[in-house]
Amino acid sequence: MIRVVIADDHVVVxxxxxxxxSEEHDMTxxxxxxxxxxxxxxxxxxxxxxxVLDISMPGQSGLETLQELKREHSHLPxxxxxxxxxxxxAVQALKKGAAAYITxxxxxxxxxxxxxxxxxxxxYISPRLxxxxxxxxxxxxxxxxxxxxxxxxxxxxxxxxxxxxxxEIAAELSLSVKTINTYRARVLEKMSMKxxxxxxxxxxxxxxxx
Numbered sequence: 001m002i003r004v005v006i007a008d009d010h011v012v013v014x015x016x017x018x019x020x021x022s023e024e025h026d027m028t029x030x031x032x033x034x035x036x037x038x039x040x041x042x043x044x045x046x047x048x049x050x051x052v053l054d055i056s057m058p059g060q061s062g063l064e065t066l067q068e069l070k071r072e073h074s075h076l077p078x079x080x081x082x083x084x085x086x087x088x089x090a091v092q093a094l095k096k097g098a099a100a101y102i103t104x105x106x107x108x109x110x111x112x113x114x115x116x117x118x119x120x121x122x123x124y125i126s127p128r129l130x131x132x133x134x135x136x137x138x139x140x141x142x143x144x145x146x147x148x149x150x151x152x153x154x155x156x157x158x159x160x161x162x163x164x165x166x167x168e169i170a171a172e173l174s175l176s177v178k179t180i181n182t183y184r185a186r187v188l189e190k191m192s193m194k195x196x197x198x199x200x201x202x203x204x205x206x207x208x209x210x
Contacts, residue, residue, distance in 0.1 A: 002119050003047060005031040007039040007065070008054040008081065013104075017052060017081075020108045027115065036060035036068070043073060049119050050099075052111075055082040055089060058174035061151045063089070063096055070097035077118035079111070089151065090129050100124035144206060145191040153190070156183040160196055161203030 004021055006029055008014050014032050021027045031046045033039035035058055043051065051069065055062035066078055077099035082089060090101040099118035102111050106126075114124040149157060152173070159169045166184070170177045193199055203209050 002027045002115060003030045003049045004028070004052060004115060005033065005039065005042055005046065005048045005050075006052045007033040007036075007057070007062075008052075009034050009056075009058050010054075013054070017111075020111065021115075024112055027112070036065040039065060040068060040072070043069065043076070048076070050115050051076060051078045052081055052115070053078050055080050055084065055093070055151065056155075063093060063151045066093065066096050066098055077122065079114050079118060079124070081111075092147075092151075100126075101129055102126070146202070146206065146208065148190055149187060153183050153187050156180060157187050157199060157203065158208055160184065160187075161200045161209045163200075 004027060006014050006017050006021075008017070011034070014034075018029045018032070021029050030048055031042045033042050037060075039051070039053070053062050053066060053069075057065060060068075062080060062082075066080065069076065069078055078097065079100040079102060080089075080093045080098045081102055081104060082093075083104050085103060093101045099122060100114040102114055110126065114126075117124040146154060146157060155173060156169060159172065164172075166177050166180050170180045173180070187199065188194060191199070191202065193202070
């Protein structure tokens with residue numbers, strides 16, 4: 001029996017995942033977490049074979065949580081679950097230790113297949129992700145600056161580019177205004193820019209916002 005822990009801050013999503021996995025004869029959900037702290041505490045005490053982790057979590061992001069999980073449990077396979085398409089975060093997630101990257105609009109069969117495969121073989125690469133990896137290898141030396149940003153930094157960049165105020169961004173990401181300003185400073189430094197106007201122009205040019 002494959003023991004799975006699910007980490008997602010949306011109760012409805014967790015319930016849906018529990019329902020999907022409970023219908024599989026060889027899987028059981030042994031724990032649910034709504035944030036990084038709950039997940040890390042659970043994995044330290046609850047024996048499990050795989051973790052399904054949402055990339056967008058309140059406070060500490062999914063990618064940051066992934067890194068902490070891999071430091072403490074290097075052999076525990078983590079399936080990243082995301083609303084973002086593969087071309088945004090999949091390669092970054094795999095580099096940080098994820099065993100698979102599944103988008104939330106994928107068929108339930110793909111999630112089940114991914115969990116089985118990461119437990120038995122260590123990694124699951126979908127055809128879509130394989131294509132992204134090929135593109136990444138071919139263009140790695142020509143990556144645009146925003147691809148060097150962390151998940152949180154990218155989220156802050158997109159929200160600034162959308163014209164949102166620091167207080168509004170802080171509320172959306174469940175962080176303090178001070179923390180958002182720190183992320184903004186990092187974004188400006190990494191992208192060699194000096195103002196929000198430059199960030200907005202860049203985001204529009206690279207179609208990071210609608």
